[in-house]
Amino acid sequence: MTPLLEVRNLHVSYPQGSFWNRKLSPIVQNVSFDVGQGETVGLIGESGSGKSTIARALMGLAPITSGSIHLAGTGTLPRRVQMIFQDPLASLDPCMSIGAQITEVLTVHGIGTPADRPVRTRDLLDRVRLPVDSYDRPAITFSGGQRARIGIARALAASPSLLIADEATAALDVSVQAQILNLLMDLRDDMGLSLLFITHDLAVVRVLCDRAIVLLQGKIVEQGVTQDLFAQPSHSYTRTLLDAYRPLNSSVPSLKTPCHD
Numbered sequence: 001m002t003p004l005l006e007v008r009n010l011h012v013s014y015p016q017g018s019f020w021n022r023k024l025s026p027i028v029q030n031v032s033f034d035v036g037q038g039e040t041v042g043l044i045g046e047s048g049s050g051k052s053t054i055a056r057a058l059m060g061l062a063p064i065t066s067g068s069i070h071l072a073g074t075g076t077l078p079r080r081v082q083m084i085f086q087d088p089l090a091s092l093d094p095c096m097s098i099g100a101q102i103t104e105v106l107t108v109h110g111i112g113t114p115a116d117r118p119v120r121t122r123d124l125l126d127r128v129r130l131p132v133d134s135y136d137r138p139a140i141t142f143s144g145g146q147r148a149r150i151g152i153a154r155a156l157a158a159s160p161s162l163l164i165a166d167e168a169t170a171a172l173d174v175s176v177q178a179q180i181l182n183l184l185m186d187l188r189d190d191m192g193l194s195l196l197f198i199t200h201d202l203a204v205v206r207v208l209c210d211r212a213i214v215l216l217q218g219k220i221v222e223q224g225v226t227q228d229l230f231a232q233p234s235h236s237y238t239r240t241l242l243d244a245y246r247p248l249n250s251s252v253p254s255l256k257t258p259c260h261d
């Protein structure tokens with residue numbers, strides 16, 4: 001598969017300690033991985049292992065101390081890598097119409113003309129399967145599942161090549177979660193997007209991801225084709241993660257469930 005994203009020997013450090021005794025603390029160390037065009041990759045590991053820090057580095061929002069991030073094609077990283085979060089409302093004005101807020105993203109990135117931006121916005125709302133009257137409604141009037149769709153539409157407005165879902169569906173009811181995951185898979189297929197799932201939910205990784213990357217204390221301990229990694233984990237930490245997950249296997253969300261959020 002043609003690599004869209006190539007991360008090589010990435011190191012990220014945050015300053016820690018008091019003002020008088022500040023030193024750089026390494027959070028991500030020597031991380032290298034690829035994401036192929038149209039590929040879905042899962043990034044897993046315990047809390048604090050550096051998953052979100054890697055995502056922020058990909059967005060140009062974390063202090064990279066060394067290493068490289070290369071995204072094939074043209075355009076700036078922050079625009080071509082977009083993120084969706086668990087709480088989309090946090091990045092939205094709750095009272096402003098979502099149509100205006102998505103149009104604003106198009107304006108910021110200089111996409112389209114003032115006349116056609118509302119048309120593009122309606123198309124995005126349609127793509128994420130929001131009701132036709134959504135354009136003029138403020139964000140606060142939508143359900144949790146609908147807000148997740150708004151977050152996705154807003155991310156898509158920047159025409160990204162790579163979409164990062166950082167625990168994006170973790171707070172949703174399991175049936176709504178399945179719907180949002182289905183939507184992401186459909187968008188990946190229709191728009192040729194690559195997806196990076198940051199999640200604690202190994203069921204999601206097993207069902208949806210082509211490959212998985214296992215992170216422990218800021219370092220990759222194992223990565224590979226999901227099926228192989230789940231069948232024969234080579235690192236003891238991966239085995240521990242999978243052992244903790246196996247009893248929950250029966251609760252794997254069933255995708256393509258016809259239900260509504």
Ligand SMILES: Nc1ncnc2c1ncn2[C@@H]1O[C@H](COP(=O)(O)OP(=O)(O)OP(=O)(O)O)[C@@H](O)[C@H]1O
Pocket residue numbers: 014015016027045046047048049050051052053054
């Ligand atoms: N802005 C920051 N300044 C200093 N330290 C930070 C900053 N952001 C994150 N960290 C630290 O970096 C480490 C990794 O955090 P990160 O959020 O990347 O982990 P994570 O694997 O995504 O965790 P979780 O699964 O709980 O979201 C943590 O120890 C965290 O405290």
